[in-house]
Amino acid sequence: MSRAVQHPKKRGKLLGIHAVAAKARVSIATVSRTINRVPTVNPQMAKRVWAAIDELGYVPNIQARALGSGRSGVLGLVISEITNPFFPELIQGFEDVALASGYEILVSSTNYDPKRMELCIRRMLERKVEGVAVMTFGIEQPLVEELAERDVPLVFVDAGPERPGISLIKVNYHHGVRQGVQHLAALGHRKIGFISGPMHLHSARSRAEAFSLSLAECGIKPRAKWMLEGDHTMEGGIRAMEQILDSADRPTAVMCSNDMTALGVLHKAYRVGLRVPDDLSVVGFDDIHMAEVMIPPLTSIRMSRLDLAQAAITALRAHVEGTGPQREYQVDTRLVVRESTGYPPGAMTDLVKNGKAEPARRR
Amino acid sequence: MSRAVQHPKKRGKLLGIHAVAAKARVSIATVSRTINRVPTVNPQMAKRVWAAIDELGYVPNIQARALGSGRSGVLGLVISEITNPFFPELIQGFEDVALASGYEILVSSTNYDPKRMELCIRRMLERKVEGVAVMTFGIEQPLVEELAERDVPLVFVDAGPERPGISLIKVNYHHGVRQGVQHLAALGHRKIGFISGPMHLHSARSRAEAFSLSLAECGIKPRAKWMLEGDHTMEGGIRAMEQILDSADRPTAVMCSNDMTALGVLHKAYRVGLRVPDDLSVVGFDDIHMAEVMIPPLTSIRMSRLDLAQAAITALRAHVEGTGPQREYQVDTRLVVRESTGYPPGAMTDLVKNGKAEPARRR
């Protein structure tokens, strides 16, 4: 018996499934079935139901649905920083793919802050997400504990704990990075530096390792002093570039762990009057949309956001829907050559450089 | 009598408010009160409850809470395009302010696509948001109809329908734009162009009008041929710049309706060998974070994302919480001078400018 509890939001006519049922002269169960496209509903009734729905402008209450069904239909996406353009592009892809798979997404960023990370986790838990993609390029231990313990399927990039319910997206950094290094080597560069991401991130280390490996493949000896640690921000790129400028023996080309870092490098180079690519070649990583309009347009190693998103959601769905989840999924990278890379300085003239690697004369 | 309905997610021990209540030896009502910080709970019991909560790692189910209380605690944010860096910065601010006010946010982007817009609306409705901030800088009629009809408080930027429940954030474009124009005029520019946003957006028109007005204030006659229509994207900036380059009598300075447009202009200028600011001064709008590292660093008119977010949430809260909602809220803009603006060509020398673009290579 109703006690006429007046809920704050309830004003006048209440627009629930009951109203629809009444208008269509069917039971609420039939309305529910119609909405959820259960095939066994009489087309006649279905039509009446849809008509009623649309006359009343009925919109199902998703929270109630989630409660009743025990399924939220939401996939979480944890990123590190929304203001880094790479992530909005990722979000876009993730959302598109999720939508196409009938899921909604819940995005939360950690901002590299443990407190925010706590919040992220809590949100995912409170909203009962069915799985979460951790795209911070780190392992995020607390996240693993809290979520994995509760059997929330997880997918990480590059590396993650070996546990049931956890999948990995293995990015083939080596492919793109090798192309990049070979590209530089072919232009005549022998003195190539690398500005990494924060080395406590496994993914950042992977990129750095791919670089060292590629260098070795080209017969170039890596120099520790040219391996700088950045932090995947423009400011980090600027700082790293300052270090490069301070050293006596400078590299003729720099590869960066992401495009924001490259942007910082480009900026600093501009500041001190170094021309890119004439005085210094720069290679980015990610190939964000903006790389194309940087000055000069940035040669970058492309990691497809859509591929990442696709892999992540495929992995999550496999767990959620129980369709043969795999431990690993592959994503490739590839070089996109633009104009921030060119011959090393001196390659075009007879200028004798120092005793170090003599740039192969080309053209 | 339980019919032992086995929900898909329920595995073994179920972790609900009941478990906490049992462990703390109180009723679920007391647990609920404790969680919601109702002051009348016995501190003793409260302590027991909190202890139980954290021993069990209990996390309330937010959807159930929303259902029961009739309040979702969610504010919607509709943006046009997440890949435009302005918006992530806005989202950041919006989220911070919302969180501080005890709300969560639900972001959805229209991508300038009516279909996506439909989706946006539906999402907001399904999730029962308590208010939505429409930051697309457009009026978005369907949104108004669907949401306002259902008494969802709305806040628009610059302009919106006159209705109860709808507030406006009035951005004082004129202030910043005037500063920009005065700045250019002070440098000696008399031939100043403007690349607007899509003119069907009221906000874009407002900016263009602020420009024309400011020009007049400085005693400069506006020239229709230098008023180009862009679309707030880099590509649009590039296209507009192409038009400028094609014309015989070119402006010596260009003001843009947003920073992405300016980025396109910078890019195109670079492409054709035009030096900024030596050959052309460029002023942006928004002052996104990246403006600082553009090449050259972009002089821009700052519109604070935090101010916008603050105003939007203040407005929404006033409606939701019924604390004297106002029709309008103010946000100011101001010029930030960097290095993309300088004296017009010829100002420092007696050089006679030729008709074509003289690709004087920088440095």
Added chain:
DNA sequence: CTGTTAGCGCCTTCAA
């Protein structure tokens, strides 16, 4: 194939 009904997990009134 349709209707009835018992929850989903929480909030909140009401009585104690």
Added chain:
DNA sequence: TTGAAGGCGCTAACAG
């Protein structure tokens, strides 16, 4: 101040 109990809007057994 606490506990008992009835919804919130929807889903999903179960019976018809």
